[in-house]
Amino acid sequence: MASTTPIKPKYITILGSTGTIGQNTLDLISRNREKFSVIAMTGNHNIDLLAKQAIEFNAKFVATAATDQYQNLKNALSGTGIECAAGEEAILEAATRPVDLTMAAIVGVAGLKPTLKALESCKTLALANKECLVSAGQIFMKKARKFGVNLIPVDSEHSAAFQCLNGQDQNTISKLTLTASGGPFRTLTSDQLSTVTRDQALKHPNWEMGAKISIDSATMMNKGLELIEARYLFDLKAEQIDMVIHPQSIIHCLVSFMDGSMIAQLSEPDMRIPIAYSLSWPERMETPIAAVNLADLGQMTFEPGDETRFPCLRLAREVLENDDQSAPVLNAANEIAVDAFLKDRCSFRDIPQLIESVLEKMRPGLSRSANPDLNDILDIDAQTRQISLEYLKQAV
Ligand SMILES: NC(=O)c1ccc[n+]([C@@H]2O[C@H](COP(=O)([O-])OP(=O)(O)OC[C@H]3O[C@@H](n4cnc5c(N)ncnc54)[C@H](OP(=O)(O)O)[C@@H]3O)[C@@H](O)[C@H]2O)c1
Structure with missing residues (x-):
């Protein structure tokens, strides 16, 4: 007889949800809704897409790195009850929410601090952002070991x-x-x-x-x-x-x-x-x-x-x-x-x-x-x- 126990979803944060990797991640989540629950997502300038994603996936917290986009993001999310913020601190705040899995998909060294921060509050880190490993490989690997985080590479070769x-x-x-x-x-x-x-x-x-x-x-x-x-x-x-x-x-x-x-x-x-x-x-x-x-x-x-x-x-x-x-x-x-x-x-x-x-x-x-x-x-x-x-x- 099939088990009736509901599957516990994985709580997930997507840093860089509006990018190519972020969108592909959400495409997979949309095909497996029962397996994932989106806690936080972040973007930079693509506010329309960020707000659309947040509403579609019922995120709890959304952050844009672009402080001048805060009002646009707030307006786009008005009436949804989804919390939002802007600026570097807001991205770090998204990275800090406790989750099972963080997808690290911000492009460039802009992703370094948030990805390092995420190591403190996720169990598994899916690492797409290669620039942070290139720039700060030793620091990054040491911190992942210290916090006992499973590091799963996303780059296809890795x-x-x-x-x-x-x-x-x-x-x-x-x-x-x-x-x-x-x-x-x-x-x-x-x-x-x-x-x-x-x-x-x-x-x-x-x-x-x-x-x-x-x-x-x-x-x-x-x-x-x-x-x-x-x-x-x-x-x-x-x-x-x-x-x-x-x-x-x-x-x-x-x-x-x-x-x-x-x-x-x-x-x-x-x-x-x-x-x-x-x-x-x-x-x-x-x-x-x-x-x-x-x-x-x-x-x-x-x-x-x-x-x-x-x-x-x-x-x-x-x-x-x-x-x-x-x-x-x-x-x-x-x-x-x-x-x-x-x-x-x-x-x-x-x-x-x-x-x-x-x-x-x-x-x-x-x-x-x-x-x-x-x-x-x-x-x-x-x-x-x-x-x-x-x-x-x-x-x-
Ligand atoms: N695409 C691939 O097939 C692929 C394969 C292997 C590895 N990777 C690696 O994965 C990472 C993401 O690649 P991608 O192709 O998805 O890049 P992308 O399409 O350019 O997306 C980059 C993401 O980072 C956000 N972002 C840009 N500047 C930011 C800043 N200063 N602060 C916070 N967020 C910022 C963008 O926001 P907005 O779009 O809202 O401006 C977007 O969400 C890169 O490190 C890349 O090397 C990608």
């Missing part, structure tokens, strides 16, 4: 690695290979790359993503950030982390073991698959996406990454190998460069040039402290942004 590593002995791993689609410019020559436009860069061949990560995929900085992310998430040495171009984006990560075996995870390139895994872990839940049909696919191909045409890949690998405090510099300079490119203030080629020049300027002043604190990281981040903006004024 979700794949997490699944491949399930039940494996850490000492038996020889290498982790993240796959990369190669982005929209995989086959272009260096000359052709110097004339690409923002709209071309935003059109990813396989994935639908927010603007910043789409540009990161076009420059291949996204893969570079992911190599650094993998080092912290899986506690591996730089030489154990590698990447390979796989244009079909079906295999997301391969783990090689000491006995010569490789384990890989395969799925269609749809972020709802890794998001669903992070929401249902340690179980699995249904998604609307079918498993890959290998006969229809026909073939999968692989090629090495090209660090000459895509210098961001080299810059990130150097940061990974140097193991100094240059990761927050790499991240912040990249955020400024991508923002400038999105606003047509610099060319595609200027992105790696800016990052390399800023890394060179910042490196001599970086300490090799094994235990940086959050203020050290935020100082490096702020200094890097300032130097990057000066570079844009002078050199572009």
